[in-house]
Amino acid sequence: MTLPRRLLVGALLAALSIVLGLTVAASLFLNSSRTVVLVGHDTVVRPTMAGDAVVQTGPLLPDFRFRDVGPIGVTLTLGKTEVGSVDKLVERYAYIAGDPTAQVDKVQGVVVDMAVAAAVRGLGIGLVPVAVFLLLGRHRRGQLFRGLGTRQGLVALGLLLVLPLLVWQPWQSSEETQEEQGEWQTLDDFVGADVVLPDEVRDIEIRTGPVTTESKRLVLSAVDTYDRSKEFYSTAADGAAELDVRAAEEGETVALLVSDRHDNIGMDRVARAIGEAAGATVVLDAGDDTSTGQPWEAFSLDSLAGAFDDWDRFGVAGNHDHGTFVSSYLADLGWTMLDGEPVDAPWGGTLLGVDDPRSSGLGNWREESGLSFTEVGDRLADAACSVAEDGDRVSTVLVHDANLGREALARGCVDLVVGGHTHVQAGPEAVEGEDGSTGYTWTNGTTGGAAYAIALGSKPRRDADVSLITYADGRPVGLQWVRLRTDGSWLVGDYTPVEPG
Template sequence: MTRLRAWLPAAAYVVVWLVLSSLAAAGFFLTSERTVDVASHEARVTADFSGEVVVRTGPVLPDVRTDSGSPFGVQIELGKTDVRSLEDLTARYAAIGSNPDAQVDKVGDAVREMLIDSVARGLALGLVPLLVWRLLGEARRREIVDHLPTRRGVAFLLVVAMVVIGLTTPWRGDQRRQPERWTPLADFVGPEVDLPEELDDVEVLGPAGGGVQRLVASAIDSYGQGREFYADAAEAAAELPLRQPREGETVVLLLSDRHDNVGMDQVALAIAERGGAEAVFDAGDDTSTGEEWEAFSLDSLNEAFGDYDRWAVAGNHDHGSFVRSYLSDLGWTYFEDEVVDGPGGTRILGADDPRSSGLGNWRDESGLSFDEVRSRIADTACQADEDGERVDTLLVHDANLGDDALARGCVDLVVGGHTHVQAGPRPVAGDNGDLGYTYTVGTAGGAAYAIAIGTKLRRAAGLALITYRDGQVAGIQSVTLETTGRFEVDPYEELRY
């Protein structure tokens, strides 16, 4: 009993600390916000305890609300974006919606970050009054308690309460005064629209003009078609008759020219898993312009292959430094004028396309021509060959960048994309008698133009599986998804040196 009485004061302090910390953490959480790139917008994310996800789209399109599936709620206020028309914007939403996991995870990460930060700050703030209470000493504490029933004591408590409330209560200037009348999405678009099952609990708020309703209905139709097409393709890819790696072999998925088609990422992942791939080569043109609004495409790519070893180069449409910088921060390996370790104990060299706004490995020299970069790549590869570090794989956006290196017999395999049409593998005999191969993969996004998002593929989508054995390239198998949803699997082609 004596020991229990000794522990009671400590337990009381802990209980008070946890109560104060919880109140402070809740206040901090409700006043927190993050700015993230969501669905090609710069978006402001705030949190609450409504249990709902609310997307504020702006003055033209209706806002959207659905259940979050948890006690936490999220408000997403979409900001500026780069879009030519309202029709393009709704089409983009539909395409992103066909594979939304990366965007959902990005918002979820922002909320978790706010929650962790709020809890940490709440725990720290909850200690402050307890520390002050202890530092005052017993005599001073008794004096304060005696003065609490007085007017000065009450005034003091009110001032402290107002300060705490001011620091932790969510004072938002955009609180809506009028009650909001949400409409089920099914009622908004009308009975003639076949609503996908996953949209049954979605509600909308906003303008209900005929033009807006037609746009929303069109986006829902596109969403449904895209969702079904790519889901079916991913399911079929999981059953493809692909060559399976043997003991000691390493398989790499090669993709290029996605051009923002996030729907194909689940298909590419299914092919990689079915073929036993352990790594990914990205030959560039993941975007249409290389601008920040296309971060949704890069997030989707990384969501699919974040657990793989990853090497990448920038394509001619990945203008500027954004794509390279963004994917580098996510763990993708780019190249800096040197040969690096590759998959399966091999050596790999890569170069960004020089038409990508002057980008390239030689970034301190602006304005290098395509021919100059091609010559520089060959010099680097041949020097590595002389040093006993022969380049097994040269990863570029346009396989023509590797022509000089192949002609001089300094690389085993050059892989790229750019043309949106599969070509090779084609053998090339070097001047020194060594044999190499060049291979161009098709467009992983099924792109006919610079941007590929849409309900279905605009042209056949191509990917490839590269097999390495005993520290050398062993073979390639090409996979094509036709616009009809049917797969064509080429026979595995052994590369002989």
């Protein structure tokens, strides 16, 4: 075979491989689906070429869509969730819509992952002709091409050409559905001229129909909740940036302590703004990010992770974060979830922590299970004192309930124990250890503004707290609390120096 002919054959083979690969990849992508937890639901995500984002909410609520979201659209089919009533479900949608960044990013990530997976599979299929060409060799390829002129060869070629049509089956049609009977209508047109909508929701479209008409009250209620939630937390985040908090000085590191969020994603950007005002670069999460620790609450963890994605992030699970879901989910998102082993802290000291033992499925110490609160506290003290014996005193113990670190303080092995749990700010309290050294305990209030285990709402149900911890030379040197009140006003506690040692 001459060189020009080889180049021609190579070019044709490459073109065939590329066309086949792209065709297969596009087909796989557009016919693929992925189930994820989104807005509290098991949600099936399907890409489309329509360029719109369509949310199919089920039989009781109207579907809605966002137009022209990009070159690739998506259909989200909401499945099972945990909710007490349709009213509560719609209310939850409104709260999440007030700050949807984490959920939007999650959908985009899923679609990109599906596209990459389809491209890899398409590449594999596209290389099949190249592999077959090389495996046959020159002699067998000649026999194959000569065989195409025979009766058997023509039948085989015809079958190969018909095979894609048999797989595609374009002649099949589906029955008309109730969903197709509805028409898309903008939210602004649906609610009527007598209702003033926020500008950003007017162009959202909903599918109208008999059920939709009965759902108008729910839609209006959701819009009202969305508007109040977005306005309150946006105003709070703007105000947080202007707070007169003590900022980090040269050589200092500031950590933001959050606890007891209980699904209140609205406070995440507010907490971030407070931290930025103080120059914080570390977030310490003392747990109870959820109310039940169930997968439907993943939206809360997505929001938390997104709010602090470029900070150093450490956490423990609280007593309401039942089971192992919360810890494993945050770990998969890049958080360092403390498990009773000391770790190096970004401020140069040593950080120690463990999940709350009172949570169902928790309370393990490495391979041992069924330990009581007191026993876990003793083990935590053992671990802290072991580090101290090696000449590296633990600078901070992060737990859900600061009482879990009492024994470590009593033995004089730690500088500072921080937690939450009580929903009431307390401290700093100096504790003198057995060896005469001094450590401190500090309890943050509820960052979510939670009443009992419920915080999700258009504003905090009670005052919402975060704490700022300042470190220098690897040790804590000061503490300050910041509180957002339910009326949107602020209280900033005095900066309190601490001198552990």
